[in-house]
Amino acid sequence: MNDWLRRLLFLPEQASTIARDMDSLHYFVIIVTMVGATAVAAFTLIFIVRFAAHKHREKSAAPDVRHGYTHGGIPVWLELFVFGGLLSLFILWWVIGFRQYARFVEPPPNTLQIYVTGKQWMWTFAYPNGAASNGILYVPAGRPVTLVMTSRDVIHSFFVPDFRVKRDVVPGRATTVWFEAPAAGRHHIFCTELCGVGHSTMRGEVVVLAAEEYERQLEGLERVDLGDPRASSLAAAGERVAARRGCMRCHTADGTPHIGPTFAGLYGATIPLEGGQSVIADVQYLTSSMMDPAAQLHRGFLAVMPSYQGLLSAAEVGGLVEYIRSLRDVQRAEPQSPAPQRTDVPIVTPLQPEERR
Amino acid sequence: MTSYLASGRSLRSWLVTKDHKRIGILFLIATTLALVLGGVFALLIRIELLTPEPSVFDALDYNRSFTHHGVVMVFLFMVPVIPTVFGNFFLPMMLGAPDVALPRLNLASFYVYCLGATILLLSLWFGGVDTGWTFYAPYATTSPTAVATAVFGVFVVGISSILTGLNFIVTVHTMRAKGMRWFRMPLFVWAIYATAIIQVLATPVLGLSLLLVGADHAFGMGVFDPALGGDPILFQHLFWFYSHPAVYIMILPAMGVVSEVVCTFSHNRPASYRAIAISSIGIAFIGFLTWGHHMFVSGMSMLDVGAFGILSMFVAIFSAIKVFTWTATLYRGRITFNAPMLYFFGFMFLFVFGGMTGVAVATSSLDIHWHDTYFVVAHFHFIMVGGTLTMFLAACHYWFPKMFGRRYPEKWALIGAVAVILGFVFTFTPQFLLGNAGMPRRYHTYVPEYQWLNVMSTAGATILALGLVVTLVYLVHSIFRGEKAGDNPWDSRGYEWLAPTPPPTHNFHTPLVIARGPYDFHCPERP
Ligand SMILES: [Cu+2]
Ligand SMILES: [Cu+2]
Numbered sequence: 010m011n012d013w014l015r016r017l018l019f020l021p022e023q024a025s026t027i028a029r030d031m032d033s034l035h036y037f038v039i040i041v042t043m044v045g046a047t048a049v050a051a052f053t054l055i056f057i058v059r060f061a062a063h064k065h066r067e068k069s070a071a072p073d074v075r076h077g078y079t080h081g082g083i084p085v086w087l088e089l090f091v092f093g094g095l096l097s098l099f100i101l102w103w104v105i106g107f108r109q110y111a112r113f114v115e116p117p118p119n120t121l122q123i124y125v126t127g128k129q130w131m132w133t134f135a136y137p138n139g140a141a142s143n144g145i146l147y148v149p150a151g152r153p154v155t156l157v158m159t160s161r162d163v164i165h166s167f168f169v170p171d172f173r174v175k176r177d178v179v180p181g182r183a184t185t186v187w188f189e190a191p192a193a194g195r196h197h198i199f200c201t202e203l204c205g206v207g208h209s210t211m212r213g214e215v216v217v218l219a220a221e222e223y224e225r226q227l228e229g230l231e232r233v234d235l236g237d238p239r240a241s242s243l244a245a246a247g248e249r250v251a252a253r254r255g256c257m258r259c260h261t262a263d264g265t266p267h268i269g270p271t272f273a274g275l276y277g278a279t280i281p282l283e284g285g286q287s288v289i290a291d292v293q294y295l296t297s298s299m300m301d302p303a304a305q306l307h308r309g310f311l312a313v314m315p316s317y318q319g320l321l322s323a324a325e326v327g328g329l330v331e332y333i334r335s336l337r338d339v340q341r342a343e344p345q346s347p348a349p350q351r352t353d354v355p356i357v358t359p360l361q362p363e364e365r366r
Numbered sequence: 367m368t369s370y371l372a373s374g375r376s377l378r379s380w381l382v383t384k385d386h387k388r389i390g391i392l393f394l395i396a397t398t399l400a401l402v403l404g405g406v407f408a409l410l411i412r413i414e415l416l417t418p419e420p421s422v423f424d425a426l427d428y429n430r431s432f433t434h435h436g437v438v439m440v441f442l443f444m445v446p447v448i449p450t451v452f453g454n455f456f457l458p459m460m461l462g463a464p465d466v467a468l469p470r471l472n473l474a475s476f477y478v479y480c481l482g483a484t485i486l487l488l489s490l491w492f493g494g495v496d497t498g499w500t501f502y503a504p505y506a507t508t509s510p511t512a513v514a515t516a517v518f519g520v521f522v523v524g525i526s527s528i529l530t531g532l533n534f535i536v537t538v539h540t541m542r543a544k545g546m547r548w549f550r551m552p553l554f555v556w557a558i559y560a561t562a563i564i565q566v567l568a569t570p571v572l573g574l575s576l577l578l579v580g581a582d583h584a585f586g587m588g589v590f591d592p593a594l595g596g597d598p599i600l601f602q603h604l605f606w607f608y609s610h611p612a613v614y615i616m617i618l619p620a621m622g623v624v625s626e627v628v629c630t631f632s633h634n635r636p637a638s639y640r641a642i643a644i645s646s647i648g649i650a651f652i653g654f655l656t657w658g659h660h661m662f663v664s665g666m667s668m669l670d671v672g673a674f675g676i677l678s679m680f681v682a683i684f685s686a687i688k689v690f691t692w693t694a695t696l697y698r699g700r701i702t703f704n705a706p707m708l709y710f711f712g713f714m715f716l717f718v719f720g721g722m723t724g725v726a727v728a729t730s731s732l733d734i735h736w737h738d739t740y741f742v743v744a745h746f747h748f749i750m751v752g753g754t755l756t757m758f759l760a761a762c763h764y765w766f767p768k769m770f771g772r773r774y775p776e777k778w779a780l781i782g783a784v785a786v787i788l789g790f791v792f793t794f795t796p797q798f799l800l801g802n803a804g805m806p807r808r809y810h811t812y813v814p815e816y817q818w819l820n821v822m823s824t825a826g827a828t829i830l831a832l833g834l835v836v837t838l839v840y841l842v843h844s845i846f847r848g849e850k851a852g853d854n855p856w857d858s859r860g861y862e863w864l865a866p867t868p869p870p871t872h873n874f875h876t877p878l879v880i881a882r883g884p885y886d887f888h889c890p891e892r893p
Contacts, residue, residue, distance in 0.1 A: 018799065018802050019799040019800070019802045019803040019819075020802050020803065021803055021804050031731055031732065031734070031735060034729070034731060034732060035732055035735075038725075038726045038729060038732060039723075039726065041722070042719065042722035042723055042725075042726060043719070045718060045722050046715055046718040046719035046722060047715075049689060049693060049714050049715070049718045050711070050714055050715040050718070052693050053693055053696065053710075053711055053714045054711065056693065056696035056697055056699075056701070057696060057701055057703065057707065057711065060632065060696060060697070060698060060699050060700065060701045061701050061702075061703065062633070062700045062701055062702045088690075091686075091690055092683065092686070092687065092690075095683060095686050096679075096683055099679040099682060099683070099725060100676070100679065102679070102725065102726075102729045103675050103676050103679050103728075103729065103730075105729075105731075106675065106729035106730045106731045106732060107671070107672050107675055107730050107731070108731075109730075109731030110662075110671060110730035110731040110734070111668060113731055113734060114668075114734075162504075162508070163504050163505040163508060164502060164504070164505065164598055164664075166663065166737075166738060168738075168739075168804070168806065170735070170803070170804025171804075173734060173735045174734065175663050175734050175735065175737055175738075176663050176665070177663055177664040177665060179592075179598060179599065179664070179665065180504065180592045180593070180598065181592025181593075181597075181598070182592075182599075182665065184665045197804070197813065199804065199806045199809075200806070201737070201738035201739065201806040201807070202502070202738060203429070203497065203498045203502065203505060203808045204505055205429075205496075205505060205509070206424075206425040206426045206429060206496070206810075207425065208425075208429070208808060208809070208810070209425070209806075209808070209809035209810040209811045209812065210425075210811060212813075300592060301592060301595065303595065316593070316595065318592050318593045
């Protein structure tokens, strides 16, 4: 039944753990839609035929009082039934859809993180072990993967039809998308946000590999080119990026605040913001802090950090984030502002311990 | 007294006219030209998409043609067409008024429209625009094409839209004939009134956000450019704050036409006048609160996704009320079947299907897959073309006798209508399936497995185009050669039919005193 409907509706294969659930709702909604539209059209047609004027020819000379105004209103029970029914149906869809949405968007714990950059007109992927690839994304089968995505120029959107996932890739922000592909296979990646003349060529491929093969494949890939081909991991490469890009003029790794806050213990901490709110330093916060530092100002610091929007490559951003993440357990001395408390509540991206061995 | 067509035949008498009917005709000419132009761009798109690889265009020209198609169709045709043509022509007559409240402003709104359209078309000609009609920043601010002038053109057209809306609101409030209570107004008036409210409230937001995009583009102001500290998502919020209500600017007047057509041809009162009138206002209001459903995958908070999702469901309920009431109006009517009724029948299927797929894409999890694919393209074409275009055509036929004093040929009209409706279904049903299969919109090239559905869609578009050409030809022909029409050929009870055919400059020889409702078929036409 599932397969039959899927083919009838031209849906692509269901290559992720969420695809089948989404499709079930899809069938429900679309079948009701088709039945509804057909029913309305059928009633219209039946009435047009049944109440055609020539069927009243004998009376049509004078306007027909009986047919003219007797039905003044629809019976209340019918009205209530139709609108009550429709409204409950729509609310039902909303409830199912919203719960699904929450599940589809929020990654489960312990995902593998891969850093994605969209730029006109190519996708670049950086893996935690320091490998990188263009256009082709390698992921292990049977393991949830989170993509941390940002754009170097305009908005793109990352879409894998076979996985039923899509997320905009926005400059100056980090967005995430997650999926788990149960079996090995190859799947299209499309860019779905108009991004210029190369938009329709901004395609790629997800290659899902069995776990061992995946490891072998990553070993075979080129290293992220972050100035040091021997960097053993993305985090190690990130440390060098931080030095080279001058981050360490203002930041430290040993827990002492300087011109800017320290990187130590930063990842996952609750950051008090200028203006009273606070935010948890997850991947998205860290990325946005590099791209648009003034947007959310760490309380007690000056807005002196320059924007790195457009200056850092995906791999560099990924490296920096991984580097800051690797310092999450270093003790920090926090004299000025109320000491940031550590928190382990995952909000948008998971803050679980390192996936890297 | 001479008819409005005969009072002054010189070109000048048309160009400086303050007669709402002549202004309506001027708008009819202008918007029809826009429809033809937009249609040509549509066909160019469909031709290019016959093959998965580039064939007639390079990518830039392709991106230009879908942008031009969207911009021309939305801003120069769909948004203005029914209010400026039939609203202008019939709203005063339906109120029993000699003209709109502000006739000079009315003429001004025509010239502002022409000015905006000229700026827009010149910028399309020199340089073009390749951002899509949505002008998303920061692509729009960095695009190498003539974005700044084009958005300025749209801005000017927007002013015209605001002026028209304002004029209609004032007219409805101040120009109603003696005895015309609010709930005696024809339903078309209610629809135009609700539309005018949206036009006046939402268009300024669009105008200003587009100006900001233009300024970003021309002077690097950076409001929406993250590289300069701006926020691209802000643009999407501002844009959709107008452009979702704009959907109702396009569809509400069409719904007004439906109400008139269905009541007239079934010679019956609407099953519930109040339900239709009030749901127009409900749509106008709730329509302002649903814009976020265009942004489910752009990284909105969970709360926003939930809220915009449920509000979008509510707005659908109002449309459902209308559909239900129209169907019930047929019940026990005395139905005559002419071309407008055929369009009505087509409308009922297309609109319900288009509307329900709207509820489908407002279901947040499903939208993840459908967003920015051909499914969405098909959905809004069902609503806009299936809704507005069919009802524009229905209105052209329904009011043709009153406007020109002549009849259109019924046989050709039925052929044209069948071609339009079938062609339309053939064009867009494959696009729903393409969207399901995952084909993104605005794709110049695509993976080969999508080809045959694209070929079907192009075939459908050809039939649709033929239907429209046939319709255009016989309508223009009948303006001059058609059989003479009487004052009230459909035996309607609408007040506009009380005027002589074609109406004289101030519509009615003696001021109307309204003593019955516009759908009181049990009363004689003239009390
Ligand atoms: Cu793109
Ligand atoms: Cu919308």
